[in-house]
Amino acid sequence: MTALLEGRAAIVTGAAQGIGLAIATALVEHGARVTIADLDGDKAAAAAAALGGAARGVACDVTSEESVAALVSGAVEAFGTLDVLVNNAGITRDASLRKMTLADFQAVITVHLQGTWLGIRAASEVMREQKRGSIINISSMSGKVGNPGQTNYSAAKAGIVGMTKAAAKELAHHGVRVNAIQPGLIRTPMTEAMSPEAYAATEATIPMRRAGEPDEIAGVVAFLASDLASYMTGAVLEVSGGRGM
Ligand code: NAD
Numbered sequence: 001m002t003a004l005l006e007g008r009a010a011i012v013t014g015a016a017q018g019i020g021l022a023i024a025t026a027l028v029e030h031g032a033r034v035t036i037a038d039l040d041g042d043k044a045a046a047a048a049a050a051l052g053g054a055a056r057g058v059a060c061d062v063t064s065e066e067s068v069a070a071l072v073s074g075a076v077e078a079f080g081t082l083d084v085l086v087n088n089a090g091i092t093r094d095a096s097l098r099k100m101t102l103a104d105f106q107a108v109i110t111v112h113l114q115g116t117w118l119g120i121r122a123a124s125e126v127m128r129e130q131k132r133g134s135i136i137n138i139s140s141m142s143g144k145v146g147n148p149g150q151t152n153y154s155a156a157k158a159g160i161v162g163m164t165k166a167a168a169k170e171l172a173h174h175g176v177r178v179n180a181i182q183p184g185l186i187r188t189p190m191t192e193a194m195s196p197e198a199y200a201a202t203e204a205t206i207p208m209r210r211a212g213e214p215d216e217i218a219g220v221v222a223f224l225a226s227d228l229a230s231y232m233t234g235a236v237l238e239v240s241g242g243r244g245m
Contacts, residue, residue: 005084008031009035009075009076009080009082010085011071011072011082011085011086012024012027012086013060013085013086014037014039015044015086016046017038017043018186019138019188020086021214022213022214023086023217023218023222024036025051025218026215026218027084027225028052030222033054033055036055037062037089039059039060041058058071062111062119063111068115072123072125082130083130086221087135087138090190091111092193094149094150095149108152109155109156112156113156113159116160117163124167127176133175134225135176135179136181137178138181138217140157140182141243143182157182161180161182161236164234168233169234177232179233179234180236181217183217184239185203186213187214205243208242211241220239224237
């Protein structure tokens with residue numbers, strides 16, 4: 001049986017650790033060649049080396065137009081095609097409205113919204129010509145329900161939903177699909193930074209009564225990346241153990 005993503009080439013941003021690394025791993029396991037892009041280029045290279053010959057690791061800052069352009073052209077040069085882009089890179093700068101600085105607000109908006117937009121624009125240039133492509137944007141349940149202390153992050157993640165739908169409508173007739181995933185609480189270095197009390201309180205609100213694992217997001221990404229999802233575009237999939245439904 002042919003692997004789900006045989007012959008496909010993918011880019012995953014923010015993939016040196018956490019959910020992005022799990023996504024890159026799943027895409028390789030399903031037969032794709034993957035460019036692991038991260039602000040931390042050494043960590044990206046180490047992650048790629050651990051995945052073997054099907055992966056390459058590069059430094060990239062998703063907020064930089066030049067860096068994202070170089071990421072896409074380098075990936076196409078290395079693998080000859082670009083079929084899948086996963087906009088996963090992200091940061092949090094949580095604080096109450098009383099304490100959040102303008103810099104905290106702008107940093108989060110810039111990484112998530114500008115970063116995702118730059119990725120969609122650069123990748124869709126290539127995919128439109130090929131008449132084939134799947135772009136998957138990592139939003140968050142925080143963008144659906146809003147979390148206190150995350151006015152910046154919730155706004156950015158809700159913005160990714162609007163961007164996903166607008167891009168999906170623009171690109172559908174070119175054979176390029178654009179979808180989003182809204183993970184709930186997932187066990188990664190990002191959420192390990194939460195206080196144990198906040199983590200436990202969030203976990204208690206999940207109908208499945210546990211946090212998710214990064215590979216439980218990765219499986220949904222592999223599905224959206226593949227032809228199994230060939231009639232899906234502009235969709236927003238909640239992967240949250242039932243939280244926020
Ligand atoms: P993480 O902090 O473990 O990993 C994020 C990665 O992104 C890091 O390797 C970091 O170096 C990279 N990165 C940050 N800024 C970057 C930039 N400007 N350019 C390139 N790379 C950059 O986080 P994670 O938990 O794995 O989260 C991955 C994605 O999933 C993020 O978009 C996050 O908002 C989203 N998400 C996470 C959760 C969760 O519970 N962990 C829930 C919902 C959504």
